[in-house]
Amino acid sequence: MSTDIDYVPSASLAHRATYSSSENEKAALHAVENEDAVIELMDDHDVSKPFPPDPDAPEETHQLTVRAVFVGCVLGAIVGASNIYLGLKTGFTFGPQLFGAIFGFAILKPISKALPESGLLGWLFGGPFGPKENCTVQSAATAAGGLGILFVSAIPAMYRLHLFSEFPQDDIGKLIALTCTAGFFGVFFVIPLRRYYIVHQKLTFPTPAATAYTIRSLHFGKKGEEVAKKKSWSLLISFALTFVFKVMTGYAPGVIYDWHIGWSLSRIGFTSIIALENYGWIVEFTPAFFGAGMLSGLNASWSFLGGAILAWGIIAPSIISTGRAVGVQPYPDDFPEIWSYTAMSFDDASRYVNSPSPRYWLLWPGVLMMLVYSFADVMMSLIPIFAKMKKTGVSISFKGLFTQRTEVDEDDEDQTPMEHRIPFAWWTTGLFLSTVMSCAILATLFNMNVGEAILALILGFIFSFIGVQSSGATDINPVSTVAKASQLIFGGIGKGSNLALNPAETLNLAAGVVSAGSAAQASDMTGDLKTGYLLGAKPRNQFIAQLCGSVVAVFLTSGLFILFTKATPCILYPDPTGATQCTYGAPSVSAWAAVALAVASPNLPIPPSSGYTAIALSIFSVISVIVKHLWIPKKYWVYVPNWNAVGLAFVTPQVYYPIAMGAGSVFNYFWQKRNPAGYDMYMFAISAGLLAGEGLGGVFQALLAVANVDGGKLLFWTLDVELLVPCLVQPLLPVKTFVALNPQGVSWFSLRYGVSDSRSTLPTECLILAVEFWDFNPSTGPSNSWTIHGLWPDHCDSTFDENCDPSRAYTGIASLLTNNGASDTLSFMQTHWVDINGNNEGFWEHEWSTHGTCMSTLELDCFSGIIRGQEAVAYFESVVALYKVGLTAEPLVVSDCFDGQTLPTYDWLANQGITPSSTATYSLSKVIAALKTESGGFTPALDCDGGSLNQIYWYFNLKGSVVDGEFVPISAPSAGTCGSTVKYPPKSGSSTPTSTTTSSSPTGTSGGTLPAKATIVALQSGSQVGGLLSLGTWSTQTLATFTTTGNANSFTMTSSKGNCGVSSGVFACGSGVSLSTFSTVLSNGELLLSFNGATTFSSDGSPSGSTVFTVFASSSHSNVYSLSILEK
Known part of the structure; x- marks a missing residue:
């Protein structure tokens, strides 16, 4: 056996790598008449030279x-x-x-x-x-x-x-x-x-x-x-x-x-044994890796198993117990005993340095x-x-x-004819x-x-x-x-x-x-x-x-x-x-x-x-x-x-x-x-x-998944079996869903388990992916509102169906809505569900035929006395209703919400002082905290494009039909792709929204208040260029956390190095530094650091890599910038 991978096991053949002679070769072969005899052993051959030819074999x-x-x-x-x-x-x-x-x-x-x-x-x-x-x-x-x-x-x-x-x-x-x-x-x-x-x-x-x-x-x-x-x-x-x-x-x-022993035993009273599940100790019947162990031998296989015991049986629990690593609770409300210790992302690796998961x-x-x-x-x-x-x-x-030969050398060991x-x-x-x-x-x-x-x-x-x-x-x-x-x-x-x-x-x-x-x-x-x-x-x-x-x-x-x-x-x-x-x-x-x-x-x-x-x-x-x-x-x-x-x-x-x-x-x-x-x-x-x-x-399973006929999409009896055989099966955890605000209209996000529907006798929890746009250049829709993209069913396994029923790929959506008494929905869509190129009708047709026809609870046989096309009307009305209402603390039934006009996404941000701005930069933690506060405690995930906010993901458990089922909000399991700071550009043609529910200006902190813990970033022409380290120097490395005491008009600061202050025109932090008093100035949504009434600071160069520069509390040096305070 030979392998080529990140790790290659030592073969069980290696111990047989020295061979003797071929003296007993034919005798061993003729012994085949004895069923238990060894036919021919590798040890019969000297593998340093060609095998002797079989004299009975034809040429x-x-x-x-x-x-x-x-x-x-x-x-x-x-x-x-x-x-x-x-x-x-x-x-x-x-x-x-x-x-x-x-x-x-x-x-x-x-x-x-x-x-x-x-x-x-x-x-x-x-x-x-x-x-x-x-x-x-x-x-x-x-x-x-x-x-x-x-x-x-x-x-x-x-x-x-x-x-x-x-x-x-x-x-x-x-x-x-x-x-x-x-x-x-x-x-x-x-x-x-x-x-x-x-x-x-x-x-x-x-x-x-x-x-x-x-x-x-x-x-x-x-x-x-x-x-x-x-x-x-x-x-x-x-x-x-x-x-x-x-x-x-x-x-x-x-x-x-898969047998989840830890989960099963915990459900019958052995609660502490859930740790087996949390650290991944389950049994999987995998013939391939059983065969891999046969080929690899005891040394490689048991070294692999010993490494797993060391890593996931000893080190991982130890670093969790000592606080050197952290886990997350994916289901804190329903299954608080379940922890995940395998979080890892290279999109924002810096945040794992101080709070790594065991896997990282x-x-x-x-x-x-x-x-x-x-x-x-x-x-x-x-x-x-x-x-x-x-x-x-x-x-x-x-x-x-590397030389060319024309004939075989008699003294050469290689006698292969030329x-x-x-x-x-x-x-x-x-x-x-x-x-x-x-x-x-x-x-x-x-x-x-x-x-x-x-x-x-x-x-x-x-x-x-x-x-x-x-x-x-x-x-x-x-x-x-x-x-x-x-x-x-x-x-x-x-x-x-x-x-x-x-x-x-x-x-x-x-x-x-x-x-x-x-x-x-x-x-x-x-x-x-x-x-x-x-x-x-x-x-x-x-x-x-x-x-x-x-x-x-x-x-x-x-x-x-x-x-x-x-x-x-x-x-x-x-x-x-x-x-x-x-x-x-x-x-x-x-x-x-x-x-x-x-x-x-x-x-x-x-x-x-x-x-x-x-x-x-x-x-x-x-x-x-x-x-x-x-x-x-x-x-x-x-x-x-x-x-x-x-x-x-x-x-x-x-x-x-x-x-x-x-x-x-x-x-x-x-x-x-x-x-x-x-x-x-x-x-x-x-x-x-x-x-x-x-x-x-x-x-073959992958082909079935692409064809949408794999087990997760066709059969629900597997869940029945799981309920009947609880001691053998994987945990029946809650299904997670989400809403994504995606300007491109493309999403690979999804999770596990299949979409069930309201006709099932099991508890129905299916996945729905709702998508909204923030098109700011060119502008699409009202300047104070996100716009709808669509509502997609999802399979919980990172796939979703498309174009499931071409026979119901209706055209003339506007007429369909009007003829079925949904003129108000159509009017709303003409403002809030619009195509960036102006082809609204084609956009709506695409969303229905591509995604709406794949919703199992919108199939014709789910309704009684329905006329073809009315299920599409139900789809558009449900999308609009969900878009209007967003999240509520209690389960939401969208059919009860057609009178709502709250347009929550934009307003929730505005209520917390986060409105579109051409110059403002907001801390990601601030944006997430604002949305969590407004939504009633549910954390969304955010994605950015070029540093600008463009996607917000809200997650739901959906029980029942998309028409009259319950959308149960949950917190997002992922953090999205945004960095530590984000921009929220206004839609082109207006620097301020046409209307908002608040009159507050954009600020770097809620209401312009001073955060107790903050990072300080450097701004030049509205763009972030690094920030301050714990010594008070300007750098592009990971920024320090500063602790403030006081209010926005008068406060002092400290870092991990000690007091922060200005002495002889130089800003610094350290054990021998005397505290200075600072204030803030709110400008274009930024909470700027001010010393003696001035918000300009300067250095003798621009930082790069490990190169840092001293910060001067004046504009007298070559590189001038301002310092913005962002909540940590």
Whole structure:
């Protein structure tokens, strides 16, 4: 087994990496007549040189065939799909070699016998099928199933950091181009590595060697077919059963998939055991990770499980109890005992520094451990290699690596005929063209200059040496982790070039994609060449198959990534509060995003206690590596923890995966002990079937979700089962809904569980997403009112239906409303539900047909005596009623509210002194507090565009129909995307609202009052330019909190450093500073700091990064600004 991920498990094959002779080879094969005999052992072969040919086998004249490449690409596609599923779950991916070899044989051997050799069909699929053609199948499969590493790590991280478009389907061109850059460069530069690592170094490559052994056993003599039949059937059965099981889990997850033991026991009286639920200790029946444990072995699996116990069983509860981390209560009213400890968002990482969730706190030790341990382990493994190179001479070691040969040297260990080798012109031309293509793509799409692009490719080449050496010796491919070194290098380049945060992150991750992807591809391809070397296959044919497979991989992986993220958007945009657990933890994504953020940010976004722990654990892991390599015999290495696996557990919040892997490894251990013959025959086939079956089942589930026919949308009996079997199931928590004010009319936000309707016998709580606009340029609607976008049903799983019933896609909405007595609703819509381009009718038609037809409680059979079209009228009336009323402290029935004219969103803000202004900047906390106060205690989420407020999300539980059901308000589970300060621009054409419910001016604090806790920001031309640190200096770093005493007309200030005051014209804070008296001036909505009646301050320069400047209480210095006081 070989894997390439953020963490790669050590294979159970590694301990079998030394082989003896082939003396008993045929005898072992003929022993197949004894059912319990060992057919053939890998130990019968010396894998440093090609296997001896089978004297009874016919000569293979056709090793490269259309059928071999086609079947190989199809099988590789299956494993590639499985790898993206598994990789997004935990970061693990597994090579397609064994799956492709066994399944390829099972498919092509019967076809080769059934079809004639003549004719078109015979040319394509007929003729003899031998081991060398079987090698071509697995070569194509490996290439086609590769490159998944990019889509479970760096590329999703770019979406997490908002470096691409919101939806991956909008970036299909970029995704394909970036994948091409990594994939083809790796395929071409791997060719010279074959000679060095396979022929001269004689590296073992355990999984490729096992694949060669498996292919040989399938074809060896007459009894080989019997062996093949057993392996093929075991693979097929395990694959099919797992696939069916995975699909069925979507329709009864709480019974056959997830068991929430802690929740169930807490409901019957063991209340304290709810901590198991809160920290994620549930049981999930996942065949894939049971199979992963079988392949990975005890060391890797139990290191992973031990890391989970350390992280989520010891450290997480400890930092919660000591206050170093905090949790959130997603359901404080209904289920106050439920806490979420997995909140994490890179949109506003600075707020996690002082109040991190356990998941954010654990992220940094995990990432640093994986990075440091991987480098240490690789470096210690390379010491013997360097010693050998020094003894033989570096020039001899690399002799002929990049030179062209015309004939075979008699003294050369590589006796592969020249006509079978890959021509020098092929791979050098391909390498040149792929380099030029990569530079062009990176320069045009990712703003990298040629030097940066070439550096990324060179790093990929260097990392490939590390990856090939490691996977060849130990079956561990640490490329993804080691490639994070490219992030550190390009982080330094970004800092040196003074790049802003987003360009620096783009440079960082784009370079990481290229270096990691090309190195991973090179490592996989070298392993394939090892398989071919042992079987005597032609490298030229393997190379062509690899190129064909790489073409498939480029389009396949990009398409699968779009499919998964469309079906489950929380992969890219998880709930930042952790209240809604995404089924895909994507730990590699978090790790790559974290490193990019850390090296690009002006300040490290790492909680201090987390950083110290990361350093300590990393040092300990390095010491363990050194001790292992220098003083512990190799036979005892299995007892030394794999700190890469431990680190992975720190960044994986789903602890049920290490539990499943631990169970699989224990099962595998006892199977091997009790029945070694059955183990050798079936283990690889069954484990490969479990992995591929669940992975492909996950792909099928994603297709069902996109088609809106998955379990969450079709069946409600799963909830009945949950109520009947409370001891086995996940908690039936309240469903969350929200209102979004979205100028673009696009939202990916949604949560769990399906939309039920009023005809259900269960408590009906369905999701509704109401959307309003604030169009300020150009202006749309009244200047003192937000405008309606629509009302959308939502599925609680980050998806929503669209265009559900084309037969009810009515036109002429205005006439429909008028003819059904809804003229007042139409009149209101003509003012408050308007299209930015003036096409109101088309806008209304779109909203009804796209979203209204998808509301189950508005289907025709929900009404008695209704005329077609009247359900659409009910939809528009409900939207308008909900828009008018907003939130109330009690459940709201919209059908009772048609006389309301309160227009609450705008008024609620205005009531708290927050009105549109061209110059004012408001603190986010102030805006949220205002809305919470006005709404009766419910906290909304806010989104901003370019720093300006444009979306407000109100959340509801809806019970019953949208017509007469109850909208029960709840607080928002997420904080939105706004920064610490926001702007609220007036609609174009008016600097003040035409009418408001208050006459207060916009201010930075409620009513112009002085906040007790405040931050002080610097303003130039109405824009924020940093602010004050605790010493009173001007900086763009994280701002300090100041404590004020007094009122707006006369007050003093202190910071964490001490008193604040002005002495000799200099503003400063510290233990030796005398307090000065300050006042405030309210100007254009800003509460400005004033000293001696003046609101101007100045410095000798502009701060940037770690550079700060002294603040002078005058305008006599070169850079003049004012200081605004914002409530903390």
